Amino acid sequence: MIPLIKTSIPPREVLMPRLEQVLYSGYIAQGEVVEEFERKFEEYIGGGNTLSLNSGTAALHIALILAGVKEGDEVISTALTAEPTNVAIKMVGAKVRWADVDSTTGNISVVAIEKAINSKTKAIIVVDYAGIPVDVKGIKSISEKYNIPVIEDAAHALGAKYKGQKTGNHFPFTVYSFQAIKHLTTIDGGALQIADKELYEKGKVIRWFGLDKKLSRLDNDITFQGYKYHMNNVNATIGLIQLENIEKLIQRYIENGNYFDQHLKNVKGVELIEYYQDTEPSYWLYTLKVENRDGFVKMMADNGIMASELHKRNDLHTYLNDYPTELPNLDLFYSKMVHIPCGWWVTDEDREKMMTLIKQGW
Ligand SMILES: Cc1ncc(COP(=O)(O)O)c(C=O)c1O
Incomplete structure (x- = not known):
């Protein structure tokens, strides 16, 4: 049977020596390799700041937090997607407000988004379903008109382009998944591409319990809720090798x-x-x-x-x-x-x- 989806793992002779090296290096947690993966991913995307994570769902969760979505708020989204897109909205205690799709593309409709906007709308999630980019121009103009941030779920759309630029360059937040069957897998993993540098720095703290890695543990003071969402050196090593191809x-x-x-x-x-x-x-x-x-x-x-x-x-x-x-x-x-x-x-x-x-x- 020719499958619909298939995992792509680099050749054994390429992967194993480097995997072995990192596994026995004494440093398998989040370290320099993770940083290296992030900088290489930014290079591939051609812009933005990459926050590497342990799943695409974590990326959606952090994007919603950084977009300021709170309990009782509403997020406009599409029903044509994998469940994590919408489960993440519930993780911040918000409610999902559906917008219909364009019948010619299957992607969220700009007209439907505008109809769904109300005073509780705090963010719009758009999905490049099956790798087809959303209507970037139309969505940007709605976002600007109502001043509502857009989170692009590009879990299916690594390498897809708008006006010659890859996904990850068009909205304040872009979500990637490196789960088993995606274009690029790190076994499990994800990334949030963040346009704003300050929000990027805040994202780093959220992904590690609310602790700031730039300070020593003893000098840290947690002031908001964080999570254990970071990538580790092992997954990042796999990611670096995947990026080469x-x-x-x-x-x-x-x-x-x-x-x-x-x-x-x-x-x-x-x-x-x-x-x-x-x-x-x-x-x-x-x-x-x-x-x-x-x-x-x-x-x-x-x-x-x-x-x-x-x-x-x-x-x-x-x-x-x-x-x-x-x-x-x-x-x-x-x-x-x-x-x-x-x-x-x-x-x-x-x-x-x-x-x-x-x-x-x-
Ligand atoms: C559209 C979409 N968004 C988000 C995710 C979540 O990614 P992950 O499985 O890495 O948490 C997936 C994959 O499962 C997906 O297909």
């Missing part, structure tokens, strides 16, 4: 995505996703809309290819559905949406096979 790896997702974009045009029963102007997806999954999705998924499975909608609409989770909302565009999008494999493991032959099968119908 990341451009090439993501390029393969993009090549496969471009191939499907080109070859699935005008195929019966298939509707392609649109991308916002000036954006370049990094195709963590390839998303398309199909008639008779169950039939499509079965036909692909019968031929050894995994296809799936992968995520459950988050408004179907009782705990996350604070304000049940009609989401007609999502209803439409989700009824037809399906993902097919698109990552580094998909060979030229694999993608040709998928094309032939889809063109034959289901």
Whole structure:
């Protein structure tokens, strides 16, 4: 079966010597290697300040704290995402206010965001779902008009671009996950890209119990709630090695995505996703809309290819559905949406096979 998602681990001969070195170095906690990973990640992103963490969920949590979201506030979000995006909102005691998606992209709609804004709105979370960048221009203008900070959940969209610049350069906070199946895995891990230097410094304190690492333990005075969210030298070592190959790896997702974009045009029963102007997806999954999705998924499975909608609409989770909302565009999008494999493991032959099968119908 060609899987929809797959873990990418560097070759044994590259990974093991460096892993062994750090494991027996006597320093496996957060140290210089973590700093090195952060600076290299900033270089890759091309801007901002990288706060490395032990998960993407931790990055979402810290972003919400730094954005000033508190108990009883509301955060506008999308239901088309993995659960952590919205579970994190509940971690700060806030409520989730849904905004519908654009039916052509599956990403949060600017018009719907504006409709959902009220006096309790303290932040907007936008998700580059499946690696497709959000409407950066439209979202920025809403954020500026109402002075509400945006948190971009780019867990699926490392390396995706808007106007030639990678995600991580467009909003005050950008969240990455380095969990097992993402473009870049450190086994588990995450990062928060923070535009503002002062907030970055505060983020460092939040990620370590509220303690300031620049001071000795005895000179420290905790003045707000912190967490144990930091990355360690072992995960950072894996991250550094992954970064050496990341451009090439993501390029393969993009090549496969471009191939499907080109070859699935005008195929019966298939509707392609649109991308916002000036954006370049990094195709963590390839998303398309199909008639008779169950039939499509079965036909692909019968031929050894995994296809799936992968995520459950988050408004179907009782705990996350604070304000049940009609989401007609999502209803439409989700009824037809399906993902097919698109990552580094998909060979030229694999993608040709998928094309032939889809063109034959289901
Ligand atoms: C869209 C999205 N946001 C956030 C996360 C959370 O990342 P992590 O699993 O590293 O906590 C994930 C991954 O699970 C995700 O897919």
